[in-house]
Amino acid sequence: MTADGDIKTLIAALATTHFYQTYQEVKLLAPKADRDAxxxxxxxxxGIGIQRELAAETIYKERCIAVDDGDSWAKYMSISGSAEDEHDIITLQYTEEGLLTIDENRDGRAAAFGDDIAIECLATEFKREVFVVQAHGTDAMVDEDNCVFFLPHLPRGEICDVPIFLFMKGTAWCGAGADHYEPLIATVLQHVTPDKAAVVL
Known part of the structure; x- marks a missing residue:
């Protein structure tokens, strides 16, 4: 593993390649009773000329519950994707450049996915960023079509060491609990320039 500065340079370079999408998700809770409003x-x-996606981002952030503390996580984890839920899950996806997409969950079927809070707890405990490389498909193998390179899960506090990489394998995008995590050993390829940095995971 290289020094922390080299790792950050490497990650920034990886994010510009064609092999990975790089994004982070923000979860919000919208009361079902408020969807029409x-x-x-x-x-x-x-109606006053704001692009719809930006308008939706603004309203959802202002009026929905951000999933960012213990109380909101408890509400979030109670959501099963059924009509009996009090809230719908709204997901904002961001790249380093800004908003990418919004999943407005119109049918209210999105259920809670608790991995994020667990990974954030690991990041906080070990005082490191945690990167997740995700692969989905029938064989859960890494290839150009099925691999997603996430932005880091940040610790709630000081970063004191180099990042941790985790490989997440699932059988489908809705794996029904079949996701499996493995730690990865990261080895930076030698004799490459920063703009073409590469790492073997």
């Missing part, structure tokens, strides 16, 4: 507020912003 939220839609109306979004449409009002669209």
């Amino acid at each position: 939220l839609d109306a507020a979004i449409q009002e912003l669209v």
